[in-house]
Amino acid sequence: MxxxxxxxxxxxxxxxxxxxxxxxxxxxxxxxxxxxxxxxxxxxxxxxxxxxxxxxxxxxxGGQAGIENMARVQERLYRLKIHRRAWKIYFHHIWWKTLAVAVGCVILNKFIPANLKYTAGIYGLIFLTLFSLYIAVLIKMRSVKQIDNKRSLLKTDILRKVFTLIPLLNMAFVIPNIINTLTHYHAREFTRVHPIIPLVIFCYTLLYAESCYRIMQEEMYTLKAN
Structure with missing residues (x-):
């Protein structure tokens, strides 16, 4: 009834x-x-x-404690579902895209010298792409309904996965290069990497971002259907 x-x-x-x-x-x-x-x-x-x-x-x-515990369990299960689905999509596509990325980077390696101009250009590309992705996700997520001062778990999880993991992974290679490029402190040459290395890492993290974006679209479609 x-x-x-x-x-x-x-x-x-x-x-x-x-x-x-x-x-x-x-x-x-x-x-x-x-x-x-x-x-x-x-x-x-x-x-x-x-x-x-x-x-x-x-x-x-189970009363208030039981309901709040149920909510925490459901939150963990939801995050786990998103995590597993994202990696499943990622590994499904990574194999055939790996060859394209590897070939592209080998070709670029012949033309990208390890100097300030090209290194700065690659870093600029990385930051611009990350910023564009962030804006795209925020715009897409505007249609997710949030009432009574609630937050969207989908939005929080996607932004955390894509825009925490990707910058941290890329910064591990970008920061040492920036320091060495700007200071020319060759005593720490072992921390310096060729620009092609952060570019390769960036390509693979973009594949992961694509997987997360597809998950976001699937979940938003499900929310609208319900």
Whole structure:
């Protein structure tokens, strides 16, 4: 039996009292509780929704602590799903793209000298691409609905994966090169790498960013479908 709008709103307001920071987890929990109450109504239990909700929270969900723990478990499972799906897509495409990247970098290596102009150009390309990706994700994520001061777990996770992992991985090669290029401190020559190396790393991290972007689109399509 479908709940009345005012009954559904009462349940929604009640669930807001629990510490569930992410919109997707809150929506899933709200849908789970509403479905359970509708099932009880369909089975002939016509008590007030507030009574059914209290009984459900206290008996089946373990009270406030049980609900908040359920939310944390669902958050971990959601992050794990995104992580596994992203790497599955990444490894599915990386094999045939690996050859193209390797061939391209070998060719570029013949034309890119290890001097300030070309090194700065590669770093500029890296930072510009990262910034463009960040803006593209933010624009795309504007359609994800967030209400009641909730955050989007999808948005948080995608931005963390793409725009934390990629810069850190690239900085491991970029920073030593910048220091050596600007200071010409050759006593630390062992930290210096040819510009082609951060370019190779950058190509592979871009493949990972592409995988994360595809996951984002899939999840957003699922959210709209629901």
């Amino acid at each position: 479908t709940l009345k709008p005012e009954e559904y709103e009462m349940i929604r307001q009640r669930i807001l009292n629990f510490k569930i920071p992410y919109q997707e987890i809150y929506n899933e929990l709200l849908d789970h509780i509403s479905t359970d109450i509708e099932t009880k109504r369909a089975a002939g239990d016509f008590r007030e929704v507030s009574l059914l909700l209290d009984e459900l929270i206290d008996s089946s969900l």
